[in-house]
Amino acid sequence: MPAVTETIETVQSVTEGGYKWGFTTDIETEFAPKGLNEDIIRFISRKKEEPEWLLEWRLKAFAIWQKMEEPRWAAVRYPPINYQDAYYYAAPKTKAKPKSLDEVDPELLRTYEKLGIPLREQAILAGVEGAGEVPAEGRAPVAVDAVFDSVSVATTFKERLEKEGIIFCSISEAVQKHPELVRQYLGSVVPQGDNFFAALNSAVFTDGSFVYIPKGVRCPMELSTYFRINAKSTGQFERTLIIADAGSYVSYLEGCTAPMRDEHQLHAAVVELIALEDATIKYSTVQNWYPGDAEGRGGIYNFVTKRGLCRGARSKISWTQVETGSAITWKYPSCILQGDESVGEFYSVAITNNRQQADTGTKMFHIGRNTRSTIVSKGISAGRGQNTYRGLVRISPKAHGARNFTQCDSLLIGNECGAHTVPYIENRCLTAKVEHEATTSRIAEDQLFYCRQRGLSEEEAVGLIVNGFCREVLKELPMEFAVEAQKLLAISLEGSVG
Amino acid sequence: MSIMLQIEGLRAAVEGREILRGIDLTVPKGEVHAIMGPNGSGKSTLAYVLAGREGYEVTAGRVTFEGQDLLAMEPEQRAAAGVFLAFQYPVELPGVGNANFLRTALNAQRRARGEPELDAMQFLKEARARMKLLGMPEEMLKRGVNVGFSGGEKKRNEVLQMALLSPRLAILDETDSGLDIDALKIVADGVNALRGPEFSALVITHYQRLLNHIVPDRVHVLVGGRIIRSGGPELALELEQRGYGQVAA
Ligand SMILES: Nc1ncnc2c1ncn2[C@@H]1O[C@H](COP(=O)(O)OP(=O)(O)O)[C@@H](O)[C@H]1O
Ligand SMILES: [Mg+2]
Numbered sequence: 232m233p234a235v236t237e238t239i240e241t242v243q244s245v246t247e248g249g250y251k252w253g254f255t256t257d258i259e260t261e262f263a264p265k266g267l268n269e270d271i272i273r274f275i276s277r278k279k280e281e282p283e284w285l286l287e288w289r290l291k292a293f294a295i296w297q298k299m300e301e302p303r304w305a306a307v308r309y310p311p312i313n314y315q316d317a318y319y320y321a322a323p324k325t326k327a328k329p330k331s332l333d334e335v336d337p338e339l340l341r342t343y344e345k346l347g348i349p350l351r352e353q354a355i356l357a358g359v360e361g362a363g364e365v366p367a368e369g370r371a372p373v374a375v376d377a378v379f380d381s382v383s384v385a386t387t388f389k390e391r392l393e394k395e396g397i398i399f400c401s402i403s404e405a406v407q408k409h410p411e412l413v414r415q416y417l418g419s420v421v422p423q424g425d426n427f428f429a430a431l432n433s434a435v436f437t438d439g440s441f442v443y444i445p446k447g448v449r450c451p452m453e454l455s456t457y458f459r460i461n462a463k464s465t466g467q468f469e470r471t472l473i474i475a476d477a478g479s480y481v482s483y484l485e486g487c488t489a490p491m492r493d494e495h496q497l498h499a500a501v502v503e504l505i506a507l508e509d510a511t512i513k514y515s516t517v518q519n520w521y522p523g524d525a526e527g528r529g530g531i532y533n534f535v536t537k538r539g540l541c542r543g544a545r546s547k548i549s550w551t552q553v554e555t556g557s558a559i560t561w562k563y564p565s566c567i568l569q570g571d572e573s574v575g576e577f578y579s580v581a582i583t584n585n586r587q588q589a590d591t592g593t594k595m596f597h598i599g600r601n602t603r604s605t606i607v608s609k610g611i612s613a614g615r616g617q618n619t620y621r622g623l624v625r626i627s628p629k630a631h632g633a634r635n636f637t638q639c640d641s642l643l644i645g646n647e648c649g650a651h652t653v654p655y656i657e658n659r660c661l662t663a664k665v666e667h668e669a670t671t672s673r674i675a676e677d678q679l680f681y682c683r684q685r686g687l688s689e690e691e692a693v694g695l696i697v698n699g700f701c702r703e704v705l706k707e708l709p710m711e712f713a714v715e716a717q718k719l720l721a722i723s724l725e726g727s728v729g
Numbered sequence: 730m731s732i733m734l735q736i737e738g739l740r741a742a743v744e745g746r747e748i749l750r751g752i753d754l755t756v757p758k759g760e761v762h763a764i765m766g767p768n769g770s771g772k773s774t775l776a777y778v779l780a781g782r783e784g785y786e787v788t789a790g791r792v793t794f795e796g797q798d799l800l801a802m803e804p805e806q807r808a809a810a811g812v813f814l815a816f817q818y819p820v821e822l823p824g825v826g827n828a829n830f831l832r833t834a835l836n837a838q839r840r841a842r843g844e845p846e847l848d849a850m851q852f853l854k855e856a857r858a859r860m861k862l863l864g865m866p867e868e869m870l871k872r873g874v875n876v877g878f879s880g881g882e883k884k885r886n887e888v889l890q891m892a893l894l895s896p897r898l899a900i901l902d903e904t905d906s907g908l909d910i911d912a913l914k915i916v917a918d919g920v921n922a923l924r925g926p927e928f929s930a931l932v933i934t935h936y937q938r939l940l941n942h943i944v945p946d947r948v949h950v951l952v953g954g955r956i957i958r959s960g961g962p963e964l965a966l967e968l969e970q971r972g973y974g975q976v977a978a
Pocket of ligand 2: 773774817902903
């Protein structure tokens with residue numbers, strides 16, 4: 232209930248209908264030279280003081296990538312990307328670790344403030360020594376990692392988590408401090424040559440988050456990463472690796488924003504999740520990269536590979552995503568259900584407005600017995616937005632008793648947008664059961680009029696109806712994120728009616 | 730006697746076809762007027778025109794609401810000014826909770842009028858009190874707006890919304906159709922509870938029986954987009970006994 236009020240307040244406060252995260256931060260940035268070649272990869276690896284095996288791993292990925300073709304099967308259109316005309320390494324120049332907030336680059340702090348990160352956490356993000364190990368009053372603690380352009384700036388609540396044996400740090404730090412874990416799991420779910428963008432990421436990834444939850448530990452707080460692309464002409468290639476050991480639980484949140492720029496910027500992340508026996512990983516994303524302007528100038532190309540492996544029996548991986556941003560979204564968070572009785576879930580809301588394009592969905596690979604998967608996809612198209620759900624449910628011959636339920640609903644606002652549903656089902660097991668439901672609807676004139684007759688403006692009415700349409704997905708989000716997501720939905724659709 | 734609603738020479742067309750063909754009607758403050766007429770005579774069209782629905786094109790005439798030019802206002806402005814329409818066919822809003830919808834609507838109106846908004850607790854208190862008065866189960870607040878409601882529940886939900894929004898002018902479009910006697914009484918109680926010197930209502934109905942419970946000050950007979958006769962409450966009885974054809978003659 233309060234969330235919707237907030238939605239409305241937000242709609243009213245955002246008067247220009249603009250992208251309010253569209254500021255840039257003026258910070259001295261260190262770049263590697265433009266372009267992509269082995270030397271750049273060596274440069275990145277050296278900058279990060281990586282062990283030899285990782286450099287070799289990157290170079291192998293680069294070699295694979297050079298032989299690959301950019302995929303063209305998705306229902307998205309964009310001009311060819313010149314991969315030599317981008318920076319692959321950009322990092323805020325840092326001096327020694329600041330002792331207090333006063334020593335932190337004020338521009339960086341202002342950025343966090345604009346992103347809505349509470350001040351005390353800002354201090355931690357800026358790397359102030361010993362800042363805040365106590366949660367702020369009245370809110371559930373959220374441990375935050377922030378990735379600014381290519382580099383993880385800082386991670387909060389580290390000590391508190393360490394007490395439980397939980398590792399939550401940047402992947403660069405993990406490479407240094409927990410090389411055995413990284414080496415064991417990196418690329419184990421998304422191998423270097425998995426696809427064009429994953430290969431590119433494997434060659435040049437610069438940072439991202441690393442999480443390890445030990446056996447039997449229930450992570451006491453939400454873990455969260457904010458990704459922010461700031462520098463011009465940079466790609467962002469973060470790499471996230473989450474391992475939930477037997478019987479553990481973790482809920483992880485990811486938020487993303489970028490400045491408004493009239494050029495396109497590439498974001499090609501890889502996320503790998505591994506859930507061992509009886510472990511649960513809940514991964515939530517609120518993706519709000521800059522979508523470009525109404526004419527389709529600028530905006531992020533979001534080409535992301537996310538995959539989870541339910542390795543152990545009764546393990547569970549649940550993806551929830553709210554995709555409101557980016558000029559183009561190409562993203563299929565997937566689950567490999569290897570362990571018997573393991574569970575995969577995918578809850579998605581994808582909005583396309585103006586000239587945005589989204590081709591998103593999931594893949595569920597049923598391998599173990601009695602594995603179950605649920606897919607709920609809500610696509611909303613407005614303006615000239617194009618929204619495609621593309622999903623694959625594959626059931627292997629040995630996955631006896633496997634179950635899948637898929638529900639794809641599309642909502643259209645206006646007459647120039649499009650919604651497409653492309654479900655692939657490959658069932659090779661007689662005892663498995665696959666169900667698929669799909670609907671397409673429009674926000675009806677009578678619904679809008681009914682709301683307006685009760686006093687809601689047209690935009691409030693659209694916000695309310697859209698939030699209602701997405702309810703099944705939004706309720707999967709952790710509380711604080713759900714509020715943010717509702718606001719985003721309303722803002723993303725501004726100007727889509729009337 | 731000050732006037733709540735004044736309609737003068739109102740003509741309106743839907744899809745190029747004229748439906749309202751010159752309506753004159755004055756509703757003083759504090760009065761309840763009934764509009765009766767056969768199917769297709771333009772009763773709902775009149776209600777929609779007053780509420781500002783798109784596609785209902787006013788081709789002539791004027792309407793003032795408490796002295797303001799009603800036709801110049803957006804639907805939500807009319808709502809905030811105090812015009813409430815209980816729909817003949819209430820609309821479903823899947824996934825939108827009834828309580829949430831009501832509070833959003835109430836606060837939108839309060840904001841438009843420069844009044845402070847109600848927080849969730851204040852709203853619930855208010856809502857519960859009204860529901861108790863109307864003998865409605867609180868459980869209705871938790872459900873989706875009209876989703877899976879029976880016809881009678883939808884109508885009762887309209888009355889609940891009316892009770893919470895406390896309009897100055899309520900237009901009830903066949904809210905009594907298809908209701909049993911208990912539900913009918915809820916509708917009547919809802920209207921009667923609002924009755925007072927600053928409240929007026931247009932009660933559109935087919936049947937005289939609702940008017941046993943909401944006794945109107947005036948009754949108008951709408952046929953073919955025109956008001957062909959007006960009178961006191963006894964006119965409703967006459968209609969019931971003799972039919973529209975006779976009354977028109
Ligand atoms: N949206 C519409 N499109 C086309 N014709 C309409 C529409 N609404 C009403 N009409 C026509 O207008 C006339 C009056 O309808 P209405 O106002 O609904 O009558 P009543 O409510 O008295 O039964 C009818 O002939 C009906 O067919
Ligand atoms: Mg009617």
